[in-house]
Amino acid sequence: MKNIQCFLIDNDPAIQFQDAIRQLGYRVTLAKPTADERTSDSKPEIPDVLAFSAPVASQPALRDLVAAYHRHPAPIVAVAPQQADGSAAAFLLRPLQNNRLDRVLQEAADCFSESERLRQENQELRQCLEDRKIIEKAKGILMKTRNIDENRAFHHLQHVARSQSIKMVDVARVILSTTLDPVDG
Known part of the structure; x- marks a missing residue:
């Protein structure tokens, strides 16, 4: 398992983002966890990357994204049907390619970590x-x-x-x- 915790917001079932991230060996926490995950006794981990995937950028999903960032600042990686304006560290366009996803998640976490070190x-x-x-x-x-x-x-x-x-x-x-x-x- 890779040492990067991804916090996934508004999973788009059309691209199986959650499955792709897990197959690459990353730990995934869902913004809206399943019943099994809600009853788990484990404490939520602090995310290294905020991953956003939605067929359209819904207001509740964006609110969840902003709230997650304010709780634990982390780079934002978005999967979108087309490039959008915004402050995401990286946009991945569909169709999703696992090798590119892996590089982007790692680079986003590394760049954000370096940015935080420089800010400090x-x-x-x-x-x-x-x-x-x-x-x-x-x-x-x-x-x-x-x-x-x-x-x-x-x-x-x-x-x-x-x-x-x-x-x-x-x-x-x-x-x-x-x-x-x-x-x-």
Whole structure:
């Protein structure tokens, strides 16, 4: 069994999408599970791919798709009778070919995973930049109020952070919150 969980929305019986995905070795969860699946004690798995297949894009199916994405963001792979406008990671046109389906599901999961990793890295870098700005402001206050150079101000922040076992940015925030800087008002 492949290590990709597909959440299938509005299965179109005309193309046997569910069977095709399972034959390729993927785990499938249905948006509208069968009676056997509803009574299963197992917890629903977090999907790696949201797979959408419908003869027409019905409002309830699209609502299910949006709700599934908001619960667990994942790439959307759609099987459609023709290319449609939208934000799916990939469209598969009928007739469905298993070898292409396999590549598309894997690539959609891989690309989404890389996109999420980059989004997280971007968020961390933005936070580092914001922390750096706070530290620089605190150094400026220390330089002005203690009449010391930048290097000594930095070492002072570093010393306090180490002795208190807290982050340097937290020390800087305390300095900023307890000092009325005439530049900031």
